[in-house]
Amino acid sequence: MVSINPSLILVSTIQVIIALVFSPLVSGIIRKIKSYFQSRRGASIFQPYMDLLKFFTKESTISENSSIISVFAPFIVFASYLSACVLFPFLGFKNGSGYDLITFIYCFGVARFFIALAGMESGSSFGGMGSSREMMISALSEPVLSIVLFALSLSVLSYNLNNMLSSGWSIPGILLSISMFIIVIAESSRLPVDNPDTHLELTMVHEGMILEYSGPLLGIFHYASMLKQFILIALFVSIFSPNIENIVLAIFIKFVLFLLTVFLIAFIESIVPKMRLFKLPGFFFATGILGVLAILIYFIK
Amino acid sequence: MILLFIVLIPIIFSFFCVLPKQTKITQWIASCAIMLASLLAFTSCFYVLSSGKILFLSNIFAIDLLSVPFVLVIAIVSLICSISSIGYVNRDIEINEMKKSYVKPFYVLLLLFVCTMYLSVLCQNLGLIWVSIEATTVISALLVGFYRKRASLEAAWKYIILCTVGIAFALVGLILIYQAEQISLFNGVETLNWFKLISYGKNLDPNLMKISFIFIMVGYGTKAGIFPMHTWLPDAHGQSPAPISALLSGVLLNCAVYAILRHHLLLSAAVGSGFSSNLLIGFGALSMIFSVPFILTQRDIKRLFAYSSVEHMGIILIGFGLGNFFGVLGAILHMFNHSLGKSTLFLSTGSIVKRYGSNNIARLKGIGQTKPLTSIIFLCVLLAIAGSPPFGLFLSEMYIAYAIFQKFGFFPGIVYLTLIATVFAAFMYYLGKMYFSNQRPDFKFKERIGLQHIFLSIPIIILIITGCFLTPSINIISKIVEYFMRGI
Amino acid sequence: MNFLSFIFLITSLWMLQTRNVTKSVYLLILQSLSLSILMIGIPMISLGYDFNLFHSAIAAILTFFVKVVLLPFIILRVNKKLRSNDLIPMNMSQGLSLLIGIFLIGFSQVLNSSGFFSTSHLSSGYSFFAISSILIGCFYMLSHRALLCQIIGIIVMENGIFLYSVSLTNGMPLIFEFGTFFDLLVGVLVMGIMTNYIHGLFESTDTENLTELKG
């Protein structure tokens, strides 16, 4: 059980607000950087806010084949990402006891379950395809993510995310950081695993599932995926940032690292083509092997 | 005197059987005779059990605690068989398998057969045991070939030839025992009397006794259906009329085992139990192992059960050979349970097979629909024989397994259990084929409840009791076991 | 006595190469006759003063009646009824069977004279003949395929066993002997009846036909 203390609630609220406010901005920055690499001027970094606003002013439509699950799925997905936000102290608050690694991982599981159900609702092949591929990719990426996180937890002998902050700052941590970075890319539906920009049936995964949505419900989905991306990058940064006593300096370094990661994601997305779906298992396997290697280096000497 | 009457009554009544003209009366006379004999047998067993003494009649007959279970088995099984044979014979006459004039000889032979079997477990003289067991062969051979079809005659021929040759070897064994007796005991009045022999056990020449036991083992082993002398058994069991198969498998094999046991005890007295129990265990294990392949690939249902008899005889021999408390306990229980179960199984199979006109398992489809009542009995007994609770065979098999674990450790025990399980699996496979399958479309009728159903359900009840509620008879059984153990 | 036991052996050996039932039966009669004389003779020689004439004589007379008179009579009758005068089918050639018979005699000599047998009261002067007769009887059943031959083989075996019993123990208990003779008699009777039935159904007395039941 978590001890309900006011400061914890305060920190959680702040975390949620930060995530809610800044996650579209991260998306915007990535797009901006990408357009820079594509030699375009691109939209403003605040364009995602505009997009969301646009979505929320429109009418909601969903497929006529769908049921109540389609209606609730966006909210569930959104709520579960927000829960993940609370369960993970990316601001570096060190007193909470409920910051649990496994629950954190399973928050994504909840969202994934319902988004896949929503994808199957429409009855068209696109949705089904999206769901099917999403579940396959999750079955690949989740173990790899867990290898990384468990390895880190092993290094600090605790599965409390609180204790795992900055735990990746070591030599095997570099290996872990690579695989973690790949997972961040994969989980936030980016190239080379998924392409967030196209609606081409051969490539789409995440977009396929929400193809039949429009208006506010679609907006929620988009918002949720930006939220997820934000959380994952924040997770990555806070784990692999150095442990510094000075809070101001620490937040500053984290901020810089955050921007760096965002830049890296955009950079990689600009130079990497979409990978074939059935190349992914090998890709993730290699990533997982990196994690296992890291564990070996850590503990078997 | 009572012992004499057990033997005499069937003989006397067999004369009465010839007299009446109607077959029905013959049948009832025979049944009454067997019932009377069984009653007498029960009372004598009861006397022996309650007093714990040995019931003698001059130098010839005796019942001691060892023969009690065998006598009981003969009494119960012969009773069931005689009563249910009425139905079989009538049906055989109906479908022209048996001529009406053959009924009288059938019952005369049946009575004589039962009589010789009683004789073989009641005699205290080893020579007379031999004589009566040989007599069972001669009489039952006629019964085995009673249908006078090609196959049944072939079976009967093999049966009589093989058993006579086998028994002849037992005779050699007896000669050697007599020789040993002659050499060591010069009071030479009593000859081949078991009780006398065992009391002078220590003086007997060990070498002679051992060789004699080899001959005895091969000789009576032939009769008991022990591998590799069992070859007559599937033929004879498969071809004889159902009541006769039941008697053969349920009782006759036990009589031979009884003879082996007497010699086993004698040998234990003379040279210690090691030699003979090794032989018993060895032959038991061989029978168990080599009956399994035949069970797995069997197509004829009666032969299947015959091979299962081989297997069970192996189990019983192993149990007796182990010689520790649980082994002997298990073997005695198993002998009793197996006789009841197997004879009922043969009887119920007989009536099913008659309906279908084929022994082939593949043809016996949907017996549950064709003969619902009989097939329930069949099902129960099949499960019992396969060794599943709540029937008695499960307990006795467990006891023997426990004894094996105690004596030989882990590996032989698990092999034993695996063999039993393989047979169980095979039985369930055949059960699935026969019971859980669709009825042939041309077979549409239901059967009414009859006398034979009631009689056939009695052994099932007894088996359930021996499987779940031996409580009242624990003392009796342990008395018998201790009696046997004292001999070893 | 040695001469008689020699006849005993020779007859059984001779039987191995006969392919005629009647001839075998006559040989059997000869063998049984020698047995019945041996049954008195052997105890008389070996027991000396303890010799119980009554006991031995009864056994010998029984042997004579059953084995010389009754059993051959039954077999011959059955044979007559079957009217099968043709040669007995055999599993091997006559010469080979005779050869194996001689080998068996040698084997029984080995058995009889080996240390194990001689130290354990298992042999006497005649046990060699007895053992070889048992073996030959058994082999006779293996080599000759006719039904009647199997009966004859059993009787030869029994003869051997009886000789063995006489040679070792100078005769078994009377009640036992009665029993065995009775059994043998009834047994052969039953076998004869069955031979009749089988011949009626199969129209042949070759055991080759009796191989339907297998597996």
Place this chain on the structure above:
Amino acid sequence: MIDLGFIFFYLSVGFYILGAIVPLAFSKNKSLSLKIGSYFGLTASAFGFISGIFMFLLPNPILFKLLVIAPNIELQFYFDKLCAFFLLILSAINFLIMIYSLEYMKSYLNDNIAKFSFFYNLFICSMSILFLVSNSITFLIFWELMSILSYFLVTFEYRHQHVRKAGFFYIFMTHFGTVFIISGLLYWGTFSNGLNFDALKMAAMHMSMFSKSIIFLCFLIGFGTKAGIVPLHIWLPMAHPSAPSNVSAMMSSVMIKTAIYGIFRFVIDMLGVGPIWWGSIILFIGVASSLIGVLYALMEHDIKKLLAYHSVENIGIIFMGIGVGTIFSSMSLYTFAAIAYCASLFHVLNHAVFKSLLFLSAGSISKIIGTRDMEHYGGLIKNMPKTALSFLIGSLAISAIPPLNGFASEYQIYISMLNLSYFSHSYWKLFAILSPVALILTGALAAACFVKAFSVSFLALPRSSEAKNAKEPNLMIIAPEAILAFSCILLGLLASNILFYISKILVQIDSNFNVVYFQTTNLLFFIIFGLFFCLSIIFGKIFGLFEIRKVPTWGCGINLNSKMEYTAASFSQPIRRTYSFFLRPNRKITLNPAKPLDILFSEDLKPPFTTYLYSPIRKFILNFSIKMRFLQSGYVHFYLAYIFITLVVLLLWYR
């Protein structure tokens, strides 16, 4: 209180027996006999439940000697919290299933209902006694009875060939498992005086580790067969679908747990602490079973087979917990061991709840549609919303979605495994850290599987006319499902309290197994998630997000029909291809040159255990047996020679 527990237990046994026998008397009137059987069963399980509660509340275990059946075989009952726990699960689940059967079995009125009641009630009865007896042979008697009675239940629809085959496989496998259990118990018995459990427990203290290990391996194989661990699981996906759904629910949710009971009773309670490799083997088997089970489940489109494979998976998860606990107790870290054991016991309970829920709803659906093939379902959520909701909750629970009970127990297993990796040394660390990873993978695949199962059967367009016209079943069927679904949620939220009670069981087994505090996050997650969910819903209500227009799905310009939907097979195709190195899919594309549009595509899996393990053994044994038949060649000469040769060989041997 003691007496009450006993009295209720006897009452329940009595009612089960009545429920078995009385319907036979009314076998002519089928609906009456169904009612009688079910009501007796209902009453019996209610009594069983009450007696279970009484037993659970007892402070100390009680041994109650009833009678001596035969030498060394005593019918005696040992009441402790472990038995009570399993008895409670059995009775509660059976209570609900009996309500369900009252309605469900009406579709079997052409068959012999009285027979069903007979076998079913006796089956439950033998199981409930099984949990209490404390003598090896009596245990084996009831164990075998349970197997055989359930065999008759599995073959209830014996008119189908595949049912008979399944029944045979079931009885075959379970019997061979029993061989090992018997060997273990009897071999153990040779070290003690008597076969009672207390004697065995005493004997275990001074046995050598070697014989203990033999016994342990026996139990592992024996109980593993019943539980359905890989590679002994092959009977499970055959037998469960063949039985009527109430039976398969019972078998899957409770019967295979008797094996878990056996392991807890014999290995953990009585055999005591062993070397580390015991636990490692269990853990490894658990990992393998869960992964392989879930992979095969994903490939299935027969809904009951799918659920059966999930039983394999969940048994694997339970084994993981037991394995970790056993390793911990070998390392003398009893508190951690207790956490792991509690987790697996809790998972036993949870699996019983959600698996019976899933089987019951799958059963009612497949009865309505008339097939177990999911490819014929579709769109059922519109006509059967209640069934759909309960199935959804069941799927969420089995996929370990957080606030539900499946997550609660898996969470404990996760933290035990993580703790194990913290405490183990060198190479074991890698093994220990990879097992939670495997569990994560299992969870992801299970989620994929249930997304498939739920969406293919309940969402989108109906794929058959039966699915289109499906109607919600009546209350008798819905009510048990609803109760089970509700308890899925409740068990998840009350996880810490329930774990606390379960830890009492372990304290009773060994006072070292003392857990002060269980960390659970279900309630926390529920609060946070619920808060956000409610907030977002309120937000949505305020901004009018629920004013939704429904429009036709875009089908690339073609009118969408059910043939264009994603099927179960196509849903799992990417995963099938990903794991093709293990699953060995066999794809076949048949082109018809005459009709270019007539393309037949088929894909099936080569079952590796059957192909490479069981078939060769079977073939070998049968071939050997056929070769052996030459011994019985029919020639009387040969037979004579056998006798002769035996004699000669024996004489030579004697020399």
